[in-house]
Amino acid sequence: MRKIAESTVRRLSLYLRFLEDFERQGTETVSSEALATRGGTTSAQVRKDLSFFGSFGKRGFGYSVPELAGRLRDILGLERTYRIVVVGAGNIGAALAHFRGFEQHGFHVVSLYDCDPKKIGQKRNSIPIRDQRRLEADLAKELVDMAIVVTPAGAAQEIVDRLVKAGVKALLNFAPIQLRVPDDVIVKNVSLVLELEALSYGLRNR
Amino acid sequence: MRKIAESTVRRLSLYLRFLEDFERQGTETVSSEALATRGGTTSAQVRKDLSFFGSFGKRGFGYSVPELAGRLRDILGLERTYRIVVVGAGNIGAALAHFRGFEQHGFHVVSLYDCDPKKIGQKRNSIPIRDQRRLEADLAKELVDMAIVVTPAGAAQEIVDRLVKAGVKALLNFAPIQLRVPDDVIVKNVSLVLELEALSYGLRNR
Numbered sequence: 001m002r003k004i005a006e007s008t009v010r011r012l013s014l015y016l017r018f019l020e021d022f023e024r025q026g027t028e029t030v031s032s033e034a035l036a037t038r039g040g041t042t043s044a045q046v047r048k049d050l051s052f053f054g055s056f057g058k059r060g061f062g063y064s065v066p067e068l069a070g071r072l073r074d075i076l077g078l079e080r081t082y083r084i085v086v087v088g089a090g091n092i093g094a095a096l097a098h099f100r101g102f103e104q105h106g107f108h109v110v111s112l113y114d115c116d117p118k119k120i121g122q123k124r125n126s127i128p129i130r131d132q133r134r135l136e137a138d139l140a141k142e143l144v145d146m147a148i149v150v151t152p153a154g155a156a157q158e159i160v161d162r163l164v165k166a167g168v169k170a171l172l173n174f175a176p177i178q179l180r181v182p183d184d185v186i187v188k189n190v191s192l193v194l195e196l197e198a199l200s201y202g203l204r205n206r
Numbered sequence: 207m208r209k210i211a212e213s214t215v216r217r218l219s220l221y222l223r224f225l226e227d228f229e230r231q232g233t234e235t236v237s238s239e240a241l242a243t244r245g246g247t248t249s250a251q252v253r254k255d256l257s258f259f260g261s262f263g264k265r266g267f268g269y270s271v272p273e274l275a276g277r278l279r280d281i282l283g284l285e286r287t288y289r290i291v292v293v294g295a296g297n298i299g300a301a302l303a304h305f306r307g308f309e310q311h312g313f314h315v316v317s318l319y320d321c322d323p324k325k326i327g328q329k330r331n332s333i334p335i336r337d338q339r340r341l342e343a344d345l346a347k348e349l350v351d352m353a354i355v356v357t358p359a360g361a362a363q364e365i366v367d368r369l370v371k372a373g374v375k376a377l378l379n380f381a382p383i384q385l386r387v388p389d390d391v392i393v394k395n396v397s398l399v400l401e402l403e404a405l406s407y408g409l410r411n412r
């Protein structure tokens with residue numbers, strides 16, 4: 001399969017969100033125009049995005065909702081579930097433990113980690129907070145697919161080095177630093193301050 | 207000023223994070239190489255990014271930390287503070303109310319909004335949760351610069367329409383839908399499920 005752009009992958013996720021709505025409503029077929037409207041793009045873009053992955057739909061009949069949803073799940077690697085640890089049990093970490101969207105989409109947060117002795121042993125939404133020092137020992141026993149890093153910026157690289165050494169190949173990083181990882185490890189970054197600064201830049205430079 | 211790419215704006219924010227560290231440590235000058243290392247890019251890219259905004263630094267001497275930090279704050283619109291409302295006082299909304307990074311960077315969350323009568327009147331980190339129905343009345347009295355939308359997907363567009371009508375020009379959206387807004391309104395999206403799906407796509411297609 002060709003390497004496709006990150007922006008395309010994001011639109012595929014958005015199309016899947018809409019298809020899930022259509023599935024819930026029992027809608028059988030959907031046009032590229034309808035997907036385009038919901039995805040904030042054009043029907044030509046929808047057809048181009050989907051053409052990367054072979055032929056879908058019939059001209060004039062639209063796409064079969066269950067077929068297209070199934071194919072997108074397959075492309076996005078969502079035919080299986082993923083086990084996730086969250087490192088950092090502060091407010092954001094706790095909110096992630098409560099976030100229903102993860103579980104609904106097959107992303108299971110199995111444990112939180114923290115270094116604060118007052119938090120260790122507690123639970124957030126039934127998910128245990130474990131001792132950060134036991135990360136390697138725990139990961140050696142229990143396979144984990146992804147880690148979400150919500151530690152302070154100063155602690156993030158060390159934690160990530162330990163996670164990578166323990167075999168984690170996919171990381172979602174909330175700390176406002178650019179992590180260094182080996183080539184075979186995938187990192188996505190969420191920085192809320194960066195997002196707000198992109199807004200302030202936009203307001204300032206209109 | 208030329209329109210610059212979103213990826214450049216993001217790197218400017220990252221450079222500023224590093225400069226803030228250098229300021230705290232009392233470091234006077236910084237090389238483009240040091241900024242590049244911390245920003246996960248090349249020194250040529252750093253020089254190119256900064257060249258958009260005029261001449262900085264002296265060849266062989268590096269950049270003055272306070273001068274460059276000040277100039278980046280100016281470019282990013284951070285010489286002032288911003289008043290923000292968060293719509294949706296669930297777990298993520300509450301975590302945002304507690305998030306120290308916002309306040310540290312001049313983004314003041316002034317109130318949360320929710321439609322749950324049990325939550326209205328409570329506080330999160332001293333920030334009041336107000337009745338969502340009073341959004342227009344409140345915004346007419348108190349100027350707000352940005353809104354963060356953390357409602358369920360089904361409610362987000364209606365809330366955004368109301369915020370836009372009330373004069374809000376910058377939105378950070380956590381709901382997994384593509385919002386429709388007028389051309390003069392800036393929207394940035396954070397979708398945690400989309401980020402995890404980008405990781406699962408990456409793991410699936412290595």
